[in-house]
Amino acid sequence: MTLSELLTARARQYSRNVYIKFENRRLSFSEMDRLAGLAAGGLRALGLNNTDRAAILMENCPEYVISFFAILRAGGIAVPVNSFLTPGEISYILNDCNCRILVYGKGFSRHAEKIRDSIPGLKTVRFEEIPGQDYAAYRGDSGDTAVLLYTSGTTGFPKGAMLSHKNLISNAEACMKVIQVSHRDRVLLFLPLFHSFSLTVCVILPVCAGACIVLLESVKPFSRLINAIFRDRITLFVGVPTVYNILSKKRLPFFAKYLLKFLMNIRACISGAAALPADTIRAFEERFKVPLLEGYGLTETSPVVSVNPLNGVRKPGSVGPPLPGIEVAVIGEDGKRIPAGEIGELIVKGPNVMKGYFNREEETAGVLKDGWLYTGDMAKIDEDGYIYIVDRKKDLIIIDGMNVYPKQVEDIVIKDPRIEECAMVGIPDGRGSEIPVLFLKKADNAAVSENEIRDYLKGHIARFKMPRRMVFVDRFPKTATGKIKKTELRKSFNTS
DSSP: OOHHHHHHHHHHHTTTSEEEEETTEEEEHHHHHHHHHHHHHHHHHTTOOTTOEEEEEOOSSHHHHHHHHHHHHTTOEEEEOOTTSOHHHHHHHHHHTTOOEEEEOGGGHHHHHHHHHHSTTOEEEEGGGSOOOOOOOOOOOTTSEEEEEEEEOTTSSEEEEEEEHHHHHHHHHHHHHHHTOOTTOEEEEOSOTTSHHHIIIIIIHHHHHTOEEEEOSOSOSHHHHHHHHHHTTOSEEEEOHHHHHHHHHSOOOHHHHHHHHHSOOOOEEEEOSSOOOHHHHHHHHHHHOOOEEEEEEOGGGSSEEEEOOSSSOOOTTOOOSBOTTOEEEEEOTTSOBOOTTOOEEEEEESTTSOSEETTOHHHHHHHEETTEEEEEEEEEEOTTOOEEEEEESSOOEEETTEEEOHHHHHHHHTTSTTEEEEEEEEEEOSSSSEEEEEEEEEOTTOOOOHHHHHHHHBTTBOGGGSOSEEEEOSOOOBOTTSOBOHHHHHHHHHHO
């Protein structure tokens, strides 16, 4: 079954059930299926052919989800674009996958204009301008690529992970079993729709279960989130560590504490996209009396690998056992499996593992070996099969669930002739996120300030990638081969 066929099946089974509630709008499964079909016909009329890539650049809204299913129904491959990126960064992605059509939302007209100017032949269309036409859905195979999700790689340049219909559906169904989601559930969706975690857990999983999505454009103002919990009787709350840290520590009026404890319908909270401190789990559960389930995953695994079970043993500090149907192991430097409790690289095998990176055979071969995905994350597995993520083999920085690869920033900074060397590292902020800290060594006799570096970076990188702190140093700690020791930089910052 493809994702398009899955939506049609649920439209028949739960025809009148609300699939998406957004502000005062309600879209049933049958209406979503109908709108996706009309938009699919329009995309075909605009020239989208089978296996063509079509990107989505929108704020959180029902039209995003309609566009996603319409692209698949038209036989295309959906490319959800990080809406926080600059036009130049987006253009790189669209060029890399030879994108044919960009569907954008009302808030991205200027982005679309700049992107169109830089990519000859790319068609850009606002969702409202897609002509509605009936279309007999493209009948694909479950093994066909459904989505290209871009993730930063070891070179610092984004790579497109090819995820099939089977990858995504199998992952959503496995999550559904562990979290025990049914058509009676109402899932709060406020995370960006382009994120792999949101796509699987908050969009595809509800289709599998016939559940309702309560969609918010954003989490700000924070009162909007609290209001939705009560007004829409949310049963499943999906967030990132930053949100749970705020909720567990934010001072609340007495009446709010009372309401949140005794009048909530929430039966489970799920955390993903970044590490969740054990202290936050304990504080949150003590305050709200609701189980907080931490999971682990990466884009290349569609994305969920493991989660602490709703019913059963939950271990704070652990990301739980692997989902049903997924195998995990920890290996040493020699590539051999190591005993329980010892630290090594985590590898994953299962129906959720990507097909590979788009047009990057060498990099695919580096992470996919004999059906196993080499995650690059250092972990240990206890005797009960629970996974503990210890560190990253890569230097990836996670800021509120968003991936930032330091080399991308470093390569821009080093172009400034006033800078001789630089290195960016992530420092844990105690909320489950990280602070990007940029260390700089000035060229001889150069005069440059932190504000000048920030001005230099503006327009080149997205705001969320901007270093929060900058530290000027006289010299960098280095290995014998001249490589900067980022571990020592982290230590020096933590002890300063």
